[in-house]
Amino acid sequence: MTIIPEESKTRQVQTLNELSKRKVVEHNSLITSIAKMDKTPLKMFELAVSLIDTDNPPEDQTVYLSKQELFTFFKVDDNDKHSRFKEAIEKMQKQAFFQIKKEQDKGFKFVSIVPIPYVEWTDYHDEVLIRFSPEIMPYLINLKTNFTQHALSEISELNSKYAIVLYRWLSMNYNQYEHYSVKGGRREEQVQSYRNPEMSIRDLREMTDTIDEYQDFRNFDKWILKNPLDEITEHTSLQVTYEKVKKGRSIDSIVFHITKKQVAADSSYKQDDPVYIEGKIRQEETEDMLTVKAIKSPYTKLLMEQFLLSYIDLTDTSILSGLQKNVYPRYDELKELRGLKGVKEHLAYIRDRQDDYSKKNIAKYLKKSIEQYLPIVKRQDIDHE
Template identity: 70%
Template structure:
C-alpha cells in the first residue's frame, strides 16, 4: 500500500492543529498549584485529554475519545516511528505520572496523590484512542463553580518543557483572577494588582516544579526553571512575563512575576462615526452615545460567544469604545448571519475565526472580527440563492 505524500500529511496536520486551536483547558486551581510528578509529554497529553471534557455535560464513565491524528498533530510528530513513540509516552504516563494535590480545609491541609489517567486503549487498526480519567481527578475537572482557570490549548502546544507548562498554567491562574476582579470588583486595588504581579516563595516554586532536590545552585535553578521557560512563554503565548528576585538576607527568598497581555493593535476603527444612528441622535454627547452602545453590547449573546471562543477577554470588555464599536459595526452583521443560519451558524463562524485568528499582538479586535464576518456573509448568501 502506497504511503501518503508528505505534503498531504503536512496539510492534514495543519487542519488538525486548526481544530485543536479551538479547544480550551479548564482546571481547578488546586490542580494547577499541585506537584506534577511527570515529564512534559505526559503533562501535555493530560492537558490535551482535559480539553475534550465538556464541563456542562461531563463524560460518561469519565471517558473521552481522541484520535491518533489529534495526538500526532498536537505533538507535531510525523515520522515513521510515531506509533512506537506514542505507545512509549502512554506507558510512561501510566507508570510514572501523578499529581500531588494539597488543598486547604477548615481543619488544616488535605493531601492527595492521584494517578489522573489509569486507563488508555488503542489499536493498530483504528484511529480512536480511549482515555479514562480516574474518579478522584474528576472533581478538579468538572466541579468548577469557583476557583478554576481556563487557558487555550494552542498556547500549551508550543511549550516544550515541563517547567514552561507548569509556569504558564500558574501565571494564567493569576492573570485570569486579575481580569475577573478588574471587571467584577470585590477586591481592593492593591489586591487586584497583586494578581498581575504575583509572588511565590522559592520553596513553593521548587515544590510546584518538583525541583526540591534538583538544581541546588540557584543560578542553575534560575536558568532551567525561570529564564528558559519564560523565554518560551513570551515567544509562544499571549503573555509577556518578566520577574524580580526578592532577597531575604543574602539569599533569594521569592520571585515576583510581572504579567502583561501582548498589546492589541489599537486605532480609531471602532470609534463611533457620524453615520452611526445612535451618534446622530446625540452629536453633542459622544461619550453618552458610546456608553449606551457599550451597555447594550455587554448584554448581548454575541459578547458571551466571543468570550467562549477567547476572542474577547473580560478585561477588554471594560473598554467602552471597543464594546460600542462591536455593537455598532460587528453585531448587526452577526444578526444577518443568524437570520440565515441560526445562532449555531454564528457559533460555527466564531469557532472558525478562533482557529484562524492572526497573532494576538497584531490584531485590532473589532476590525478583525468585522473583516471576518464581512468576508463570510457573501459566501453564505450565495449558498442560499
C-alpha cells in the same frame, strides 16, 4: 528526509486548525498542585482535558482522541511515531500523578491522583479511548468558581515541563486580573497583585517539584525561571519578566510581572506600524467596553438562567462582546414588541432546540435565532393590525 504526502499535509493543517480552537479548563487547585510527571504526560493530559465539554461531562469519564490530533499536537511526523506514541502512553500511566494540597483542620491534607488510569487503542484504527479517574473529574467539570481557562495551542508550543507548569500558574493569575479589572469586587492593590504575583522560593520549588534539585540558586534561576519564562514569552500570548526579592542575604521570593502581547507573533512585520498598533489598541478597547456592558446586561442574566450561557462563557471576551454588539440590540427590539416576557419565552424556546454545535458556537446561534424570529414577530403584529 521524510516526504509527507499532500493529503496528509492537508489533514495536518485541518487538525491544527481544530486544535487551535480548543480550551483547557481546570480548577485552580489542580494548577497549583505538584505535577509528578515530565513534559510529555503533562502535555498529553492537557490535550485530553481539552476534549471535555464542561457543560455536558463525558459518560464514564471517557473521551476519544484521534491519533492524528496527537501526532499533530506533538509535531511528530516520522516513521517511528506509533512506537513513540505507545511509549508516551505507558510512561504517562506508570509515572504520572498530581499531588494536591488541601487545607484541613489545623494543617494540610495531601491527595495523590493518577489522572488517566486507562487508555485503549488499536494499531489499525485512528481512535484512542482515554478514561479519566473519577477522583480527577471534580477538578475538570462543574466548575463554578476558582477555575482557569487557557488555550491548548499555547501549551503545544512549550517544550519544557517547567514552562508548562509556570504558564498554567501565570495564566491563572492573569485571568483573575482580567476578571476583577472588569467585574470589580477587589481593591486596586489586590487586582494589581494578580498581574504581579509573588511566590516564595519554597512554594515555587514545591510546585515545580524541585525541592531536592538545583540546590545552587544560579542553576535554579537558569533552568526553573529564566529559560522557561523566555520560552513562555516567545511562544505564548503572555510576556513575563521577574525580579528576585531578598530576605537578608538570600533570595526569599520571586515577583512575576505579566502582560498580554498587543500584537500576535505571526504579525511581527506590523509591530512597528503605528497605524496598525493604534487600530489594535482601539479594537481591544472597544471589545473591553462591550464586555463590561454585556456583564452588566440583564440579558446575560436571562441567558444564564436558561443555561444558554455557562460560567466559562463569562470568561470569554469574544463571546460577551459579540453578544453585546450583535444580539442584545435585537433583544431590545423584541422587548419593545413583546416585553421582557417575550424575550424570556424566545430564550426558553431556543434552549429546548439547542444542539452540541450551537453550544460550541453560542453567540452565532443566539444571533441567528433572534434574526430569524424578529421578522416573524413583526409580521404577526402587522397581520393583527
